Amino acid sequence: MLPVHLDGSPGALATLKAAVADALGGGPAVLPFTDPALRDAMAPAEPAEPGTAVVIATSGSTGAPKGVLLSARALVASAEATHDRLGGPGQWLLATPAQYIGGLQVLVRSLLARTEPVLLPGTGFRPDSFAAAAATLTGSPRYTALVPTQLVRLLDDGGAGLAAAKTFDAIVVGAAATSPAVRERAADAGVRIVPAYGMSETASGCVYDGFPLDGVRVDVTGDRIRIAGPLLAHGYRRRPDLTAEAFRDGWFTTSDRGILHDDGRLEVLGRADDMINTGGVKVSANAVERCLCAQPGVRDACVVGVPDPEWGEAVVALVVPAGEPGDLRAAVRAELGAASAPKRIEYDAELPLRGPGKVDRAAVRSRLAPGARG
Structure with a gap:
């Protein structure tokens, strides 16, 4: 397994992008990280589980380290389904950390689109930096992925940051729920957002604006959301017990409650x-x-x-x-x-x-x- 330390520099991002490209082609599995303790918990010196292209290491909500195993097939299926839903391959602005699945997928989508992603400069998120980075995009369509907090900062800014946000063909908003109030603010401001639901185990967002991406199946059993499709992870790093519990018969059982409406729309009610x-x-x-x-x-x-x-x-x-x-x-x-x-x-x-x-x-x-x- 190849650990790649992300220090916020363009050089580290370039190293990760090259390593991911190699992994998608059958090369060594990649472990992006910023926290050495989290890296060590993934035992990078030991061989990766078969079929693994990327390991997304996370401390999770409980603080217990967990590594999600993603194959090249899952990563590509997610990226292709995303482009199909948004309107075709385009150029991406990377505005979230690449050690998490949302940022990592920006690199995968860029590789498949054969476009160069633009990196948000500096540390932290500032509307003026977002505007400056957006101004360097040369491709079309123009996409980015944000978390709700970043979107709110752009809406609050009301200046160059908001003006830049309006130039994107789509802004995927994930990692946390987008409240109805924020959705309304974005619509009123002329910003096209696409709220996404997903997680590392689904290779990023798999339900866009309430509806599953092509190839994704969603089921609610009891009140627990289950997901199936080609973009699923194949388990957890060195945790066959957790793998057997969460992944069964081609379905991943999430920790979230939901309602599946007659029109196929998924309403996420929160964690179980x-x-x-x-x-x-x-x-x-x-x-x-x-x-x-x-x-x-x-x-x-x-x-x-x-x-x-x-x-x-x-x-x-x-x-x-x-x-x-x-x-x-x-x-x-x-x-x-x-x-x-x-x-x-x-x-x-x-x-x-x-x-x-x-x-x-x-x-x-x-x-x-x-x-x-x-």
Whole structure:
């Protein structure tokens, strides 16, 4: 296995792109990384599992290292299905870290399209840097992939960053859910976004704007989302137990709850473990978050359960305001019932994030736990 250290430089990205191209052609499996501890947990000195082109290493929501095994077939199937849905191969702006599947797939799509991806310069995400990078794109169609936080920053900027966003034929938004409010803001601003649902195990987004990509099958068993198709990973690095549990009979069972509507549209309800048992009533943290984010004066919210001597678990929320929020507890109570109304709400300028733009729920839970200091 070939580890490739990504230090943010164009040289490191060029090394990764060449290594991925080689892996797609049958060369050594590639392990992109930034965290040496995560690299070591993948045991790069030991041979990769058969058929592996890329290992995506992630700490996951639990913090336990896990390596997703992706074949060349899966990566190519995902990239081709994405281009088919968006309107054909084009040139991509890489704006997310390439050690995660969303960024890695920008390189794969570029290789298949035979176009040179443009790298967002510097560290962190700034609207002016995004605008400068977008100005160097020469191909058509023009694509990029962002996480919701990046999209919101462009919408808030309202200047060169937003103007650049409007020039893209499509902006795939993934890694975390795109709220209805953000979708509406993007539409009003003239920015064409395509909300995507997927994960490393599906070689990036596999459901675009609610509908599966060509070749992808989606099923909801109980309330758990299952996915099948040529873009599936074939397991986890050195974890046959986890592989057998998640991958069965050609289907991958996710950790997400959902509803499959009659027209084939998938509605993602949140993670199976986001249910909060408060006083014997099960409350969906995702449903409370959606209710909060729909209120005037709220930009974002994260809802978790924390230990409570009376209720077992208490529903609490960390809210990012956008103005002066009203009575949020009353709004949740009116829409979802008294059990769903947060017992406590705290405010901050932004939510803590981990990985490629996912909310760090463990950090929110730690902050809002009884006795914790904000």
